[in-house]
Amino acid sequence: xxxxxxxxxxxKKYGQLTAVDELDLEVRAGECFxxxxxxxxxxxxxVEILEGLNEPxxxxxxxLGLRWDRDERALRQRLGVxxxxxxxxxxxxxxxNLRMFRSFYSKxxxxxxxxxxxxxxxxxxxxxxRLSGGQKQRLAVACALVSDPELLFLDEPTTGxxxxxxxxxxxVILAFKARGRTVLLTTHYMDEAERLCDRVAxxxxxxxxxxxxxxxxxxxxxxxxxxxxxxxxxxxxxxxxGLPTVRAARRSADGIAxxxxxxxxxxxxxxxxxxxxxxxxxxxHQATLEDVFVHLTGRHLRE
Amino acid sequence: xxxxxxxxxxxxSPLRELTLARLRIxxxxxxxxFWTFGFPLLLSIAxxxxxxxxxxxxxxxxxxxxxxxxxxxxNAQFRTRLLDHPGAREALRTxxxxxxxxxxxxIAYLYDPARxxxxxxxxxxxxxxxxxxxxxxVDTPVTEPGSRYIDFLIxxxxxxxxxxxxMWGVGYVVVEMRTKKLLKRLVATPMSRGQFLWSFVVMRxxxxxxxxxxxxGFAWLVFGVGITGSLPLLVGISLLGAxxxxxxxxxxxxxxxxxxTVSGLINLVMLPMFVGSGVFFSTARFPESVQPVLxxxxxxxxxDALRAVMIDGAGPRAVAAPxxxxxxxxxxxxxxxxxxxxxx
Numbered sequence: 001x002x003x004x005x006x007x008x009x010x011x012k013k014y015g016q017l018t019a020v021d022e023l024d025l026e027v028r029a030g031e032c033f034x035x036x037x038x039x040x041x042x043x044x045x046x047v048e049i050l051e052g053l054n055e056p057x058x059x060x061x062x063x064l065g066l067r068w069d070r071d072e073r074a075l076r077q078r079l080g081v082x083x084x085x086x087x088x089x090x091x092x093x094x095x096x097n098l099r100m101f102r103s104f105y106s107k108x109x110x111x112x113x114x115x116x117x118x119x120x121x122x123x124x125x126x127x128x129x130r131l132s133g134g135q136k137q138r139l140a141v142a143c144a145l146v147s148d149p150e151l152l153f154l155d156e157p158t159t160g161x162x163x164x165x166x167x168x169x170x171x172v173i174l175a176f177k178a179r180g181r182t183v184l185l186t187t188h189y190m191d192e193a194e195r196l197c198d199r200v201a202x203x204x205x206x207x208x209x210x211x212x213x214x215x216x217x218x219x220x221x222x223x224x225x226x227x228x229x230x231x232x233x234x235x236x237x238x239x240x241x242g243l244p245t246v247r248a249a250r251r252s253a254d255g256i257a258x259x260x261x262x263x264x265x266x267x268x269x270x271x272x273x274x275x276x277x278x279x280x281x282x283x284x285h286q287a288t289l290e291d292v293f294v295h296l297t298g299r300h301l302r303e
Numbered sequence: 304x305x306x307x308x309x310x311x312x313x314x315x316s317p318l319r320e321l322t323l324a325r326l327r328i329x330x331x332x333x334x335x336x337f338w339t340f341g342f343p344l345l346l347s348i349a350x351x352x353x354x355x356x357x358x359x360x361x362x363x364x365x366x367x368x369x370x371x372x373x374x375x376x377x378n379a380q381f382r383t384r385l386l387d388h389p390g391a392r393e394a395l396r397t398x399x400x401x402x403x404x405x406x407x408x409x410i411a412y413l414y415d416p417a418r419x420x421x422x423x424x425x426x427x428x429x430x431x432x433x434x435x436x437x438x439x440x441v442d443t444p445v446t447e448p449g450s451r452y453i454d455f456l457i458x459x460x461x462x463x464x465x466x467x468x469x470m471w472g473v474g475y476v477v478v479e480m481r482t483k484k485l486l487k488r489l490v491a492t493p494m495s496r497g498q499f500l501w502s503f504v505v506m507r508x509x510x511x512x513x514x515x516x517x518x519x520g521f522a523w524l525v526f527g528v529g530i531t532g533s534l535p536l537l538v539g540i541s542l543l544g545a546x547x548x549x550x551x552x553x554x555x556x557x558x559x560x561x562x563x564t565v566s567g568l569i570n571l572v573m574l575p576m577f578v579g580s581g582v583f584f585s586t587a588r589f590p591e592s593v594q595p596v597l598x599x600x601x602x603x604x605x606x607d608a609l610r611a612v613m614i615d616g617a618g619p620r621a622v623a624a625p626x627x628x629x630x631x632x633x634x635x636x637x638x639x640x641x642x643x644x645x646x647x
Contacts, residue, residue, distance in 0.1 A: 076493035087483030
């Protein structure tokens with residue numbers, strides 16, 4: 001498969017601070033690729049360099065086989081961009097905003113179709129300032145879709161939205177991808193990455209610390225179940241490693257979290273050891289990308 | 304979802320859409336509409352009333368003898384008050400009268416030479432008490448159109464309006480777009496940056512064609528202020544002025560990161576011209592030493608050219624120098640703004 005986007009040894013420094021630290025990425029044509037990481041990990045800086053809105057200190061970027069320094073105008077015709085926060089003019093209507101953005105591109109989608117895609121037909125004549133948060137965000141994505149781009153950049157598209165608005169946006173992104181187009185999105189929501197992304201790169205402190213499909217990353221934990229519990233008399237995490245099918249053990253907020261391969265074998269052994277210590281709570285869940293991140297960094301994504 | 308239809312013929316031009324967006328945003332903001340169209344009218348009404356031409360006020364004269372009072376009292380140029388000597392001096396000292404006349408002989412005038420109305424009262428009283436002998440003189444009162452304060456004021460207000468509308472309408476709006484990340488979002492599209500900047504110029508030109516008739520029509524209807532020279536020349540001067548101040552507005556906005564900074568810069572640029580460019584009073588009031596500085600201010604050039612055409616009926620050749628200064632300002636400021644403009 002050909003690469004829609006590639007960057008090598010990307011570095012961005014702001015004075016003493018290194019925001020992006022020798023980062024390599026390759027996004028394949030037709031996939032939805034997620035950059036995953038906590039706030040301040042360098043996601044937005046990376047994406048803005050890839051979008052040609054920020055200059056790297058070092059490293060090379062190639063988008064759709066083109067380079068920003070040589071082919072900027074041609075490249076912009078083929079990309080759709082939604083920034084982390086853009087305040088569209090308050091007193092332009094949905095349709096007027098879309099017409100303005102459409103006018104910059106030599107080709108694109110008819111506006112009624114874009115409105116239908118993002119389900120804003122009823123709001124076409126409403127001023128931007130009268131839209132809800134979810135509607136504003138769908139309009140922002142619609143402005144990126146009017147050119148019918150080959151590659152779509154979305155920087156934290158659903159941050160701050162309610163669950164229903166998030167699912168509506170996910171449907172828009174999945175429909176775009178279903179047409180064989182490429183998406184690069186950043187998020188700090190694990191469920192979003194698992195739902196939308198074919199592959200994700202976990203970013204921390206400006207570096208890629210894990211790369212793969214969400215399934216592969218979860219599988220790298222060694223088990224796909226997580227058991228979390230707490231006892232009145234605490235016991236070190238290492239004491240739990242020897243139990244059947246337990247692949248990893250770590251301290252969590254106020255207890256222990258174990259990554260387990262086979263719940264039916266591990267759970268009786270855990271209970272047998274925990275009950276004499278005074279078991280105060282116990283829960284299990286399917287391992288998620290959040291567990292992967294905690295496993296890799298010892299920190300939670302939204303810290 | 305239906306497969307999207309991709310159309311390749313663009314049905315709208317970017318310059319048209321950008322300009323339309325600017326006009327729509329403006330007219331949907333009642334405050335902005337008032338400051339652009341209503342404020343200059345209110346200002347011209349207020350100043351027109353405050354500085355309207357009044358019939359000459361009589362001089363107030365204190366007299367100590369009834370004979371003098373009888374001589375001056377019959378003359379409409381005087382209002383007399385009969386006081387005793389200390390009372391009359393006290394009234395002069397406190398400014399309640401302009402002049403004290405003592406009977407004499409010889410007739411004595413007590414007046415304050417530092418007060419123009421006091422000197423005037425003395426001269427008038429002297430003329431009334433000692434009628435001029437031969438040779439005879441003839442007095443002709445003159446109040447011609449064009450010599451009133453309002454005739455002076457309206458071109459100045461027009462110049463001021465072109466300046467503030469250009470500075471705020473371009474400078475402030477651009478920085479607001481930058482703080483709201485809209486500028487960055489636009490740069491992420493293939494939008495031509497030249498067309499983006501042109502949309503502001505086109506917007507200012509369209510505005511001008513609305514501002515001019517409103518202010519000039521109002522001044523003509525209410526105050527009878529006419530245009531002595533050519534109207535097309537006046538429109539041309541105004542366009543060049545609008546362009547020059549759009550350029551300065553853009554330059555001021557080219558690097559400012561927030562609206563407070565740009566507001567400060569706009570006021571810093573405009574204040575010296577409000578005071579020194581002859582909006583409300585003639586630049587001749589300033590000392591000779593600062594005249595060269597005042598003459599190179601763009602608003603001075605604009606006001607001079609507007610007054611020359613409106614009041615004196617000057618032709619294109621007579622206003623060539625201020626027009627060249629305005630054109631130069633526009634060219635230099637646009638060029639400099641483009642060089643230093645912060646897009647991202």
